[in-house]
Amino acid sequence: MxxxxxxxxxxxxxxxxxxxxxxxxxxxxxxxxxxxxxxxxxxxxxxxxxxxxxxxxxxxxxxxxxxxxxxxxxxxxxxxxxxxxxxxxxxxxxxxxxxxxxxxxxxxxxxxxxxxxxxxxxxxxxxxxxxxxxxxxxxxxxxxxxxxxxxxxxxxxxxxxxxxxxxxxxxxxxxxxxxxxxxGVGNEIARSIEYLSKRLSENVTIDQLASQVSMSRAVFHRKFKQATMMSPIQFMKSMRLNQAAMKIAAGNNVSEAAMAVGYVSSSQFSREFKRMYGQSPKQWSQSKGLLENIT
Structure with missing residues (x-):
């Protein structure tokens, strides 16, 4: 009812x-x-x-x-x-x-x-x-x-x-x-992700994230993967590339999108983007157009 x-x-x-x-x-x-x-x-x-x-x-x-x-x-x-x-x-x-x-x-x-x-x-x-x-x-x-x-x-x-x-x-x-x-109590991984999400354009290290929640690198890595199914490195890369892909879909050019999420090298950005999505940023923007997802 x-x-x-x-x-x-x-x-x-x-x-x-x-x-x-x-x-x-x-x-x-x-x-x-x-x-x-x-x-x-x-x-x-x-x-x-x-x-x-x-x-x-x-x-x-x-x-x-x-x-x-x-x-x-x-x-x-x-x-x-x-x-x-x-x-x-x-x-x-x-x-x-x-x-x-x-x-x-x-x-x-x-x-x-x-x-x-x-x-x-x-x-x-x-x-x-x-x-x-x-x-x-x-x-x-x-x-x-x-x-x-x-x-x-x-x-x-x-x-x-x-x-x-x-x-x-x-x-x-x-x-x-x-x-x-x-x-609740023990929300260290969520706090570390919030910290990272606000600093995608910066060069945040794993040691930096671990220290933010008072964990050793090894313990942080294990708990992070348990919570997200990804290693911290994989997670950071996915967050940056997904944010960039969304910016490109919304009309930003490739260079602007790459810089906004911390990539200094356009060629490195293009390589990693193609490795993740199977297309170059330019090809992807043409195939997606100005798609806006309701997430």
């Missing part, structure tokens, strides 16, 4: 393709009617909920295909390939994109960890991306959040509390294990 109400709310508020604001900061509705092949993107901390159609994300060869039966929870900045390969005017992709406020999520996660009833997280659980089934708490919190509609007064007075309620439902649900690891 919750899902049908949520779908009806979304359908009533978005008619054209694209993304629209809801009046609550960080909460957007989206509609896609065009099949978009998977292309480089960067997921920020977010929850993506689908109510119609399917969406796909790929990271290190792992495919995350999700629809109205599961939502995606991304707890840290992650370089992915994302697309909507099955969207069409007859079968549009409809959903909700909810940014996760790291400050509020951290407060909630720490409060939960201080509770005697909190579930301990397994040692080997991944952190970056996870798919989770809807439960009653999640569905109810999402519906209450969207019911605020476009009423400025309701959104201003109740928006923050309804969003906090939604975050809590995520932390309690199937995605809660990865979310509590990323935002």
């Amino acid at each position: 919750f899902r049908q109400e949520i779908k009806q709310l979304i359908e009533s508020r978005i008619s054209d393709e694209g993304m629209v604001e809801t009046g609550v900061k960080g909460v957007h509705l989206f509609k896609v009617t065009t099949a978009i092949p998977c292309a480089p993107a960067v997921y920020e901390p977010t929850v993506v909920v689908i109510v119609s159609g399917k969406k796909e994300a790929i990271i290190e060869g792992h495919h995350y295909v999700y629809d109205s039966s599961q939502y995606l929870c991304c707890t840290m900045s992650m370089p992915v390939e994302a697309g909507t390969p099955e969207a069409s005017p007859e079968e549009p992709l409809l959903g909700v994109y909810i940014s996760l406020d790291t400050k509020v999520m951290t407060e909630l996660a720490i409060e939960m960890e201080s509770s005697a009833t909190v579930i301990k997280h397994p040692k080997n659980s991944a952190q970056g991306l996870s798919l989770a089934n809807w439960d009653d708490n999640f569905s109810d919190a999402l519906l209450r959040l969207l019911q605020l509609g476009d009423n400025p007064r309701d959104s201003a007075i109740l928006g923050a509390s309804r969003l906090r309620e939604f975050y809590y439902a995520v932390l309690k649900g199937e995605a809660g294990i990865s979310a509590r690891r990323a935002f």
Whole structure:
């Protein structure tokens, strides 16, 4: 019942393709009617909920295909390939994109960890991306959040509390294990990724990242790969190249995109870009045009 109400709310508020604001900061509705092949993107901390159609994300060869039966929870900045390969005017992709406020999520996660009833997280659980089934708490919190509609007064007075309620439902649900690891005590890898994400144009070293979270290089490397499925070096390269690919797709020239993510040598950038995507930056920009992914 919750899902049908949520779908009806979304359908009533978005008619054209694209993304629209809801009046609550960080909460957007989206509609896609065009099949978009998977292309480089960067997921920020977010929850993506689908109510119609399917969406796909790929990271290190792992495919995350999700629809109205599961939502995606991304707890840290992650370089992915994302697309909507099955969207069409007859079968549009409809959903909700909810940014996760790291400050509020951290407060909630720490409060939960201080509770005697909190579930301990397994040692080997991944952190970056996870798919989770809807439960009653999640569905109810999402519906209450969207019911605020476009009423400025309701959104201003109740928006923050309804969003906090939604975050809590995520932390309690199937995605809660990865979310509590990323935002609660022991969130060193998430913090190191946040540090790196703000400095993609700089020459950040592994030792520098490890020292930021008071770990040895070896321990940092092991925990980083456990959380992201990539080594720190692979992750940095993927983040830089994905950001550059997105800039090129948005209309930036190749040199500007390369410099923006810290490449001094255009030839090195072109070599690494072609190695990752199978095309030179110029070939890729021509084949993708001005593609804008809804991620």
